[in-house]
Amino acid sequence: MTIKERELQLLNRIRNGDKSAYIELVKPYSERLLRKAKSMMKNEDDAEDVVQDSLISGYKSIGNFRADSGVYTWLYRIVINKSKDLLSKNKNRGEKPLSETEYLVLDERMGYEKKLELNDESNYLIKKVNSLDEVYKEVIELRYFEEMSYSEIASVLNCNIGTVKSRLFKAKELLKYMIMKDEKGENNSAS
Amino acid sequence: MKKEKTTVLLKKILDWFDEIKGAKIEGTDREDRTVECSLIRSFSELNQKDLKNHKLSNDFHTNLLKELNEIEPDPLSIENKIKNAFEKPSFSYSLSFAGLVILISLMYTSFPNGQPTKIDKFDQNLETAMYEDDDLDELDVLTDLRKVQEDIDLLQKLERYYTVHGNTEKADRVHYKLETISR
Numbered sequence: 001m002t003i004k005e006r007e008l009q010l011l012n013r014i015r016n017g018d019k020s021a022y023i024e025l026v027k028p029y030s031e032r033l034l035r036k037a038k039s040m041m042k043n044e045d046d047a048e049d050v051v052q053d054s055l056i057s058g059y060k061s062i063g064n065f066r067a068d069s070g071v072y073t074w075l076y077r078i079v080i081n082k083s084k085d086l087l088s089k090n091k092n093r094g095e096k097p098l099s100e101t102e103y104l105v106l107d108e109r110m111g112y113e114k115k116l117e118l119n120d121e122s123n124y125l126i127k128k129v130n131s132l133d134e135v136y137k138e139v140i141e142l143r144y145f146e147e148m149s150y151s152e153i154a155s156v157l158n159c160n161i162g163t164v165k166s167r168l169f170k171a172k173e174l175l176k177y178m179i180m181k182d183e184k185g186e187n188n189s190a191s
Numbered sequence: 192m193k194k195e196k197t198t199v200l201l202k203k204i205l206d207w208f209d210e211i212k213g214a215k216i217e218g219t220d221r222e223d224r225t226v227e228c229s230l231i232r233s234f235s236e237l238n239q240k241d242l243k244n245h246k247l248s249n250d251f252h253t254n255l256l257k258e259l260n261e262i263e264p265d266p267l268s269i270e271n272k273i274k275n276a277f278e279k280p281s282f283s284y285s286l287s288f289a290g291l292v293i294l295i296s297l298m299y300t301s302f303p304n305g306q307p308t309k310i311d312k313f314d315q316n317l318e319t320a321m322y323e324d325d326d327l328d329e330l331d332v333l334t335d336l337r338k339v340q341e342d343i344d345l346l347q348k349l350e351r352y353y354t355v356h357g358n359t360e361k362a363d364r365v366h367y368k369l370e371t372i373s374r
Contacts, residue, residue: 019259023252030252035245048247052255059259063267118240122233124200129230144234172226179226183201 007071014062022059029072030055032146033079040083050086054078073152080156128178129171136171143168204229343372 001009013021030051037047037054058065058078065074118126129140142153153164204225346369353362 015264019256022259023256027252030247031242031245034247035242038245048251051247052251052258055255056258056262060262060265063264118233118236120200121204121229122236125229125233126237140230144230145238147238172223172230175230176222176226179201180222183198 004067004070008067011062011065011067014059019059022062025071026055026058026075029075032072033075036076036079037083040080041086046086047083050079050082054082057082069155070152073148073155076146077156125175128175131178132171132174136167136174139164139167140171343369346372 007025010021010025014025033051033054034047037050038044041047041050054075058075129137132140138157139153142148142156148156150161150164154161157164205221346365350362350365350369353359353365
């Protein structure tokens with residue numbers, strides 16, 4: 001049975017009132033969703049709250065979920081929206097945003113600065129990706145980090161597949177250009 | 192020192208690509224594939240190592256299930272109700288069947304020999320309309336018909352048609368209607 005078939009089976013069970021089937025459906029994605037929430041919230045407790053809130057919202061709207069886009073993509077979008085909502089609420093409440101240092105310590109992925117003991121090649125390339133403009137970094141992250149298809153990326157970014165492809169192409173061209181520059185010794189900042 | 196390290200890294204990336212590919216690729220293609228493969232490898236490594244750092248609390252899913260037991264899913268939106276209805280096989284079959292019936296009806300009316308014609312249909316529709324709608328009085332229909340010469344012509348054709356085809360009972364009824372109109 002493929003993942004898609006399994007998910008469709010679980011969706012049917014959920015629609016027939018089996019709540020534990022929903023847990024089975026979302027469990028494989030929960031930690032990936034937590035990672036996304038943490039990258040946005042910069043706070044572990046808030047991130048877990050966001051994931052819980054998102055999964056509850058997902059359950060409420062399960063009847064209207066159409067399996068075309070994939071469960072993970074659908075939940076990923078909910079997490080992004082919930083994180084944005086909470087960030088906006090915190091901002092309105094006048095809560096002090098985290099300092100840059102705290103951000104780096106707490107956020108274990110954004111900037112890819114944490115010592116994950118990646119090999120030199122990966123560290124080098126990820127630093128290069130991190131220096132791209134947000135629009136290109138985002139599309140590279142969704143494609144290679146979240147391992148989403150073009151249509152899933154388009155669904156998350158709310159744009160068409162053509163835009164996704166052209167952004168990815170441009171992002172890789174920029175990376176190539178930066179690598180070539182390093183190769184020629186024009187950019188001494190890379191290491 | 193930094194520059195040397197970068198050059199070594201780049202060389203390693205390119206060599207690695209050559210190794211796995213085992214084929215000689217030149218120019219831009221080679222660069223594109225190198226970048227692509229490096230991105231896949233690097234992010235895959237990052238993904239695996241990074242995911243270990245993100246753990247939900249042990250009772251997260253138990254608590255979630257408790258929360259779910261307190262709520263019910265929202266009702267379906269109208270848009271999705273319509274979509275679901277269209278996706279149901281029984282509905283699709285009904286739709287196809289209805290299409291088939293319409294097609295057969297159209298074909299049927301195109302063959303006048305011994306088959307019901309448009310005139311038959313007109314008569315049937317008139318009868319049916321009066322039968323189905325209690326508020327619709329036959330006289331009202333006939334009064335409306337009187338105003339339109341085309342309709343009178345059609346009834347005359349209908350009478351002739353029934354006479355020629357030996358359906359005298361129906362021919363008489365149409366004749367009666369024509370008389371009523373002309374009064």
